[in-house]
Structure formats: structure tokens, C-alpha cells
Amino acid sequence: MGPNGKPYDLSPPETDISFVSSGRKSIDIISGRKSIDTCPSYYESFESTHTPPRLSSLSDMENHAFESWQLGRKSGGTITPLEFSYASIENDITSTSQTMAKELQRWKMEEQRRLEEAQLAEEAALALVEKEKAKSRAALEHAEAAQRIAELEAQKRISAEMKALKEAEEKTKVLNALANSDVGYRKYSIEEIEVATNYFSQAQKIGEGGYGPVYKCYLDHTPVAVKVLRPETTHGRSQFQQEVEILSSVRHPNMVLLLGACPEYGCLVYEYTSNGSLEDRLFQRGKTRPLPWQLRFQIAAEIGTGLLFLHQTKPEPLVHRDLKPANILLDRNYVSKIGDVGLARLVPPSVADSVTQYLVTSTAGTFCYIDPEYQQTGMLGVKSDIYSLGIIFLQLLTGKPPMGLTHHVEGAIEKGTFREMLDPSIPDWPVEEALSFAKLALKCSELRRKDRPDLGNVILPELNKLRELAQDTTFNSAPKVADP
Template sequence: MWNQRGNNNGNAIGNVERRAEIVAVAIDKDKSSQYALKWGVDHLLSRGQNVTLIHVKQRPYSIPTPMGNHVALSDVNDGVAKAFKTQVDNQAKELFLPFRAFCTRKDIKCNEVILEDMDIAKAICDYVKVNLVETLVVGSPSKNTFMRFKSSDVSTNVSKGAPEFCSVYVISKGKISSVRSASIPVPNPPPRPLQNQIIPYHSSLDVQPIQNYGTRAERTPFAPRNLIEDTEIKSPFNRNKASNKSYGELSISDTDISFVSSGRPSTERMYPFDSQEMMGGAPPRLSCSSDTDNRSSFGSSFSASKSSDPNYMHGFSSGSESNTASWSSSQNLDEVEAEMRRLKQELKQTMEMYSTACKEALSAKQKAMELHRWKIEEQQKFEQAQLAEEAALAIAEKEKAKTKAAIEAAEASQRIAELEAQKRMNAEMKAHKEAEEKKKVLDTLAHSDIRYRKYSIEEIEAATDHFSESRKIGEGGYGPVYKCYLDHTPVAIKVLRPDAAQGRSQFQQEVEVLSCIRHPNMVLLLGACPEYGCLVYEYMANGSLEDCLFRRGNKPVIPWQVRFRIAAEIGTGLLFLHQTKPEPLVHRDLKPANILLDRNFVSKISDVGLARLVPPSVANSVTQYRMTSTAGTFCYIDPEYQQTGMLGIKSDIYSLGIMLLQIVTAKPPMGLTHHVERAIERGNFSEMLDPSVTDWPVEEALKFAKLSLKCAELRRKDRPDLKTIVLPELNRLSNLAEDNMSSSNNNSVMMLGGTSCSSTRESPIKSKLARFFKRIS
């Protein structure tokens, strides 16, 4: 990498004016941009330094319609086109939010630049050339079989087209994919103007001021809104008198979540960008800001430092003659360069005018040829008409019928033309109406407070065959659960039982929570019927984790790899609940029965009807929030919460520890921590593991069990933190399981491709996993 260095023996002025190295990172929506920025911050930058984030957006020429088509911007009115362009600009600006937050955490100042061009690589190269960027980091997508047959990507084109003074690093998955080092030093920037002097700069660039991001703004508190009015909930069973049936006590849990943004703090903007350093050709449209005030203040401080330093004054007086000569020659060189730039600009304008004149002349010639052709055609038609008229006069009687037929044909053609015009008008009106309806729908969605679909009791009854016993798949304290189809989608409907204790408050709590949060590891709430207390969830094909661990209903044995992955997914979903804004959410009833598994054994947390919002000031592990009554299942309730009523986010950590022990032992929760501790002390922990799994990695399972015992400590202050300790270890074990599964699959492929008879026998792990996934499919 080339750096412009000053002379150690002499010129103090050159040392002061030496420019700082410019590091830029090209970003886009893909994940490779995140890898590129992280690598650049870790290897090229230190705290307090600046990094320039470059994003190229392509100019929109059409607007998508609800019918899946595209309408050109020139065919719509100015208001719609302006609104669509504003939306595209906002999306481009929102792209910087995660990168800006990452730079803020790393104490790196970021300058955001938005370029507009159809050629992304050319736009980046032009910006690097104009702004003398010395180091450029570009993300590259991961290589695969398909990518080998594609043309060169953006990173390759940038590496080839970047100026020779710029070093280009191509990053793929956090590692260097290729490096193109600089071959020449950075050229000297044009001379800066003296203090309080303004040099006019003419450019074809469309420069827009963009603010720089530095300080945090205050968070807007999030207030949960009650989506269910405080009205009496009627029972659908009272509606039909003939459906009086008894209910069993089989427990089934359903839940869902909707998304709540964690709301990262926004930051104020300040982008230093020296527009006077721009030289050469006109790059694509970019957004930047100049910082002449900083240069003025920098020059003032530099003058003050020079006057106060006797060594500097002595050195300056001794070399004044040589400095005067070099300054004069430098000034003459600058004047020559300025004159060359002016002449180049005039030549460019002259060439543009010449090109425009040539285009206009060619267009006029084409129009003249078309007019001449039209005149000849009209003359031929006129001559033919004369001949036809003479022939008609000669045989008038014979041509009367033909004339009448021609008139009828002309009338038919006119009618067809009128119909086509009417159809075109109807199509335009329909398109205009669709655009207005789309705008109305978007406005309605923007101002709507309802975040779930409301179903009528008639739709619920029709889907469940009037709450038929054949549709029932379970029943709990809240009420029965039915499996049916709504909108051609398999769903599970939980119906409030009329005599359920605290049923109405639990229904409102579950709807309020699930309509505000959404996460891949939370069961999805599809809709509700508030009048009759019905909740509609997505259907989970493999039931609860408790049923699978104890193999109820002839469930298949879950391999240890899948169990480690399920544990990490539960920890991820629980951390999401604890990080809800503005108030953390405590589940209070975390157990295997409330962990549901879909057809691919992906785990999701359900049954948040007992969850409580804890004020942020009391959400940590030191202070708690006092509840008037405890809730949850006995063996999984936090002992301190059970005794004192003090609720905190670490109350769920205790329940998580008990459940993690059940995942590896498949044993009941009563006294499970005591039995596992005794087995570890005696050195026979392997006997506590689930015997249905024969290939346990005992060492990793022991670490898993010790972490679970720490989570199940009696005192809340002795339990580890979920985000910093528990979840990273669970993710490590999950990655270990995935690596084991992938290596087993690779070994099986090698054995099938080999010719040796001794290597054709499959490994036990591979055979077991194959049987498991074949059974669940």
C-alpha cells in the first residue's frame, strides 16, 4: 500500500499538509458487505478513525403494479413518480443503518456515500479515482458450482478497474479472497485554497448534502397497546346448545409471536468530504458534503503552533530561500494544471455540442426521408384512385354492389376502432383505479392498529365442523385445541372454555403479546375471534418436545445432534423475549410441553398467556419485580420467585436449566438436578444420558449438563447470563452437532463412490440419522 510520507529532515509544511489515508468499504444488501466491513474494521482501522461506506443504487425506470407488471415512470403522473423515487431513496438510506450501528459500537466514524449509476463497478472506480481512495474493501459472494459459469461479478470488475494507486481487498465470508495491491503512490491532491478564500469548482456531479452520524439520539419508548377491547368474551359452546361435551386433561400448548423492533438508537450525521479534491472525469451521481470549516480551523491551529515553536521558526528561516523557489515553481505548475483542466472542460463542452448537432441533423434527415416517402405513397394512392374512378364510371352498374360492401366494411372498421378506443380508455381507468386502491390500502395498513386477522365465529365453526370431537387434538387449562384448515392452511384453534380460571385475562394477555412480537422460534399467531375467545395458530406437525423426549404416540428417537440444535433455538427465542422493548418479557411457564416442533423438528416457544412485562429498571438479575401471585408449573418455577414473588428475567433461566437437563436425560423434572450432580461427582454421568441414543459425545454432553446445573442454581445471582454465557455455549454445541452431521454425510458419499469393498459399510451415526429423517419425512 502506498502512503505519502514527508521528509523526516526538513519541510514542516509538507508534514502538516500530508493527507490521512482514506479507507472505503463498498456495501449492498447482501451479507458479504457485512463481512467486508467487519474485516476492514478489524484489520485496517483503529478507534476514532474514519471509514467511507459506498453504496451504488440503480436509477429506477419503472414502477411495479399489483398485477405483477411494470409501468414506466414517464407514463405515470409526477406525484406518483416522485413518491416512488422518494421511497427508493429512503430504502437506500435505511441500508446504512446496521453498518452505522456496527461502526458506532467499534468507535469508528463512518462517512456514507450514495452513488447513482447503472454500472456499479464503474461508479465505485470513478469515486475512488476522484477522491484518491487508497484502500478499498469489497465483499464477494461465496463461490459455488453455479458461480463458475457466471460472468465476472462486481468485486472482480472493481479489482480490474480501480486506479493503480488504490489497494483493493476482496473479502469472502470474513476472509481475504483476493488482493490487488497499489503499484504507484497516491497522486498529490490539487493545492488547497488559502484561509478564508473560496475556489469555484465546476462539475457535472449532482452533489447532495448528507449529514454525518456521530451521537446517539434518545429512544422512543414503546407502549404496548391493547388490541382487544375490554368486553365480555362469549363462549362458542353456549352458542350451540347441542355441543355440551366433557373435556379431558391432556395438555397441549400453542402460541405465536409477532415482531417487535428492538429499536437501535439512531445517530446524528456529519460527513467530512473535500469536494475540491475531485478531479478527472465526471463520476456518477453521489451524495457528500464539504468541510471547509474544518480546514480553516485546522489552518489556524497550525499557524498558532508554528508561531509558538522556536525550533520551527529557526528551521524555516534557514531554508527560506529554497522554500520560496519551490513554492514559486509549484505555483506555476498549479496554474498550468488549472489551465489544462479549463481547456479539457471547454473541449468536452464543444464535443457535446457537436454530438448534439449531429444527432439533430440526422433526425431532420430521417424526417425528410419519411415525408418524401409519405408524399410518394400519397401520390400513388391518388393515381390509383383516379384509375379506379375511371373504371367505376365505365362499369358503374357492376360496381354498385362492391361500393356498398366497401361502405359496410368501412363502417365496421370504424366501429372496431371505436371499440378499441373504449377498451383502451377502460384499461387506463382501471389502472388509475388500481393505483388509487393500492395507495388506499397502503395508507390503511400504515394507520392500522390491528396486527392480526379477525375471524368470525361462523368461519371457526365451519372449519372445526361445529367443534367436532374428531377435530380435537388436545385440551389444557385454557380449553380444547382443534386441528383444521383456514384459508387452505393447516391451523390449530384454541377455544376458551367458559369455566376456565382467568381465561379472559389470559386470552387478552396472549393476544397482546403475540400480536406485537414475531420471531422464527416463536409460534405464529394467525388470527383470533375476540368475541368468543378463539386463538388461531400455525399447526406444528411433531407436537411438543415433551412428547418427543418421552416418545409418546410412538414418536421417533431424537438424535443428540438435533437435541443440541433445539437447545440453541430455545435459548435464542428466550433471549428475544427478554430483549423486547421498551419492557423485557418474562415467560414464567417455560417447560418441554410448551416447546412445539414443526415437521422439520425446528423448535418454537408457545403459551405466553402467563408472560409478564417487567419494567426495564428492574429487569436485571440484581433487582426483581414483585408479583402478587405466582404462576407456572411447579418443578420449573424459580424457587426465589415461588417464595418471595420477586420476578426477573433470570426466573426463566431456572426453567431453562431444568428443561436442558431433560433434553439430554429424557427424565422427569422432579429431583433431576440432584441426581445429575450425584452422577457427575461419582463419575458415572454417562448412565444418566438418554439410553435410546447410543452415540452420545460424553465429553460435550457433560459440559452441556454442567451449564444446565448452573442455570438451575437456587439463588438468582448465581445463575449465568443468557446472552453472554449460556447462549454462546449452546450455539457452540449446536455448531458441533451440525459439523458432525455434515462430516457423516461426506463420509457416506465417499464410501459410496469408492471401489474398496471394506469401505462400503455405513457408519452407525449416518444410518441412524438417515432412519430418523426418513421417518419424519
């Protein structure tokens, strides 16, 4: 725009063609304009005198267009200023469009990113909700399961209480029947026992057990063994009498028979076994010949048979708790009989435990027969006797003391030197059967009670096979032991 408010005329100036062709150097009076020939730099002078100032009122697009026109003129082009203006505007529009397109693309990408983030957040929220729902369902199921378990436990407890009540009633009936019967056992007075034992003479003493000394004597013209319980082991005359009546009614060929008792003074009268204990025969005390392997297999089967009968006693099983070779007695035909059957029932648990400790500290080797799990927990069961049975079986095979015996036998089996572990006093061992017997004994002497085999279903069938093998083989019987 000019100073007068009118736009500048940017079109090329009109020229007189005839004036140019004649070469005259003059001024066109009519047009009042200089000739192109005389003013070759017209456009330069026009640019210097007529270029409008770049006012702030001009748009950037207009300024850019004019600058493009100037540049075209300087470079000798033939593009008119208007064409430059259109081209520049078109370029600006294209550039602006591209910029706007880029901005739009960036905005779309930003919106897409925000949308994806929103979707991820929504998915995370839904996952969290599902997780919380799962937790709620699990908690509800756990509560329902706990309620069902509690109901089952309550039912089991009621059933156990009813069963215990029924067993107690049956036991009371048995005790009452025995208490009212005179044939349960023979009652001896203390005077009769004193006369028979010559007032407990040392000459007639044949042994010393954990519960008291043992004397040999004759009562009713029958050889008997009298065990005198220590005063601290007795606990009430009436209870002692009831327990003795129960034990006297338990009869089995492989258990020492209780013939009678003197309840007032805690004396028990057993049948006498002339060949002493299995411990004496295994260690050949009295210079006796060793027991042949056939007899050892037979003794093992007899011990298992008697122990199973003991565990099946009604109304409740009897646990020996002190099974060891010293309590396995042999009659004159070498029939084995388990001694001290149920003797732990005759003393209160606290005293019985102290007696067990007494045995452990005072009698060498007894500790090795005690069930380790019972020793740690105080829980006594029929499989406590199975551990002791396994140690006795290993001694029947090796003739060695019980200390560390399971470890030595296991090591010999692993090294293939089991034959060297067998009792060397027996030259004709059936090694294959002996090895099978040793593996059974090691299973019986497992440290954990649940790992020990069942006596009736597993142990006894194997022992009966060994007994049949022994019966099919002839052997020279062991010599008789002279009466003391």
C-alpha cells in the first residue's frame, strides 16, 4: 500500500515500441515515462524508490511473496510478481497444510497412546477386580471346608467317646467277673512265699530284673519263679489285684504263665523255665553250646507269635514295653516264652517311666531295645514292641550285643560282607535266608514307628517260612542247662 492508501502498481511499465525501435533517447511526453533503453535499470530504480516498506500491517504471507518476487528478478527469471505471489502463497499453503497434517498426526498418535493407556488401566482394574473376586471365593470355600472338617471332627469325637465308653463298660464287666471268681489266680500268703524261698535267700536268687529280684522255689510241689516287686512299683492293693487277675487269664504257649500272686506284698509267681533266658544262651553263659540256626529261626517265630497274641488282647492290647533277650525264657524243650508280660500295667506310668530310666542307667544294653520314638514323645503303641523285636532278631543272627548293631549290619549288607556278621559259632548258616531275615529285622528297627512293618500281615508270615525251613532240617539239640 502506498502513502495515499492506494496499492502500489506492481505491473511492468508501458513502453512505446516505436520509440524503442528507433533508438531515440528521449522522454515520452505523452506517457511521461523514461525509455527502457535510456533507463536500463528501471526495475532496480523502481525497487529502490518504489519498494513499499514492510509494515507491520502486512501479513507474513504478503511479505514472503514479495521477497520471492524480488529474488526472481535478481536471478534474471521471467516469472512475474503475481506469479511469484501465487506460487509463494501456494507453497505457504502447502507448507502450512503439511505442518497441520503433522500436528494432526501427532495429535492422533497422542490420542491413540492415551486411549491405549486408558485401555490398559481398565484391563488392570478388571484383573484386580477378578483377583479380588477369586480371593473372596477362595476364602469362602476355605471357610466352608473348615466348617465341614469341624463337623467331621465333632462326629469323630462323639464316635470315639461312645466307643471308649463302650470299651470301658466291657472292661468293667470283665474285671467284675474276674473279681467275683476264685479261679482267676492262686493267692499266696507272704508266709508261704517266705518259707518257699527260705526267707528270700541269696542262694535261691536266680536273677535281678528292673522291677525286682527273682527267686526259684517250689510251691504246691511245682517249680516256680517268684518275682518280688520293689515297694515303689506297687500302687494300690485293689488295682494290683485286678491287673493280676487279667494277666493270669492271658494264656498262650509262648508266654510265661502267671500262676499266682501275693497282692499284699507285691509278689508274682510264674512258671519256672529250666533253660534260662535267651540272653544267657546267646552269650553261652554256663559254658553251654551255641544255639543252632534252626533253633534260632524257631525261637524268632515263637516270639512273634506270642507278641501278636499279646497285641490282640481284648478289650485293649497289651504292650510289653520291655522286650529283650533277658525277658525271653526257654523251657526244657527250648520253647520260648515271653516273660514279664504286661508287667508295666502293674505300676503307675510315672513309676514305670522311672523304672525304664533305671534300666537304661543301670543295666548295660537295655537302652538299645527302647523304641526311640516312645523315648522322645512318651507315646506308647504296639509298634514300640516291633522295634525291640528287630533288635532281638539281629542278635539271633549275630550273637552280638545290641549297641550299634543295626548300623554294623546295614554297613555289612551294603559292602557285601554280611556273611562275616553272622555268629561264627554256627558254621552252616543258610546265608540267603539269613540275609532275608536280617533285612526284615532292619525294617522292624526303623527309627520312625510308621516305617515299621505290621506284625500280623508282614513279619509273622516271613517268620513262619523260616520256621518251616528249620523244621525240615535236622540238627543236634542244644544241651540242657543244669538247674541252679
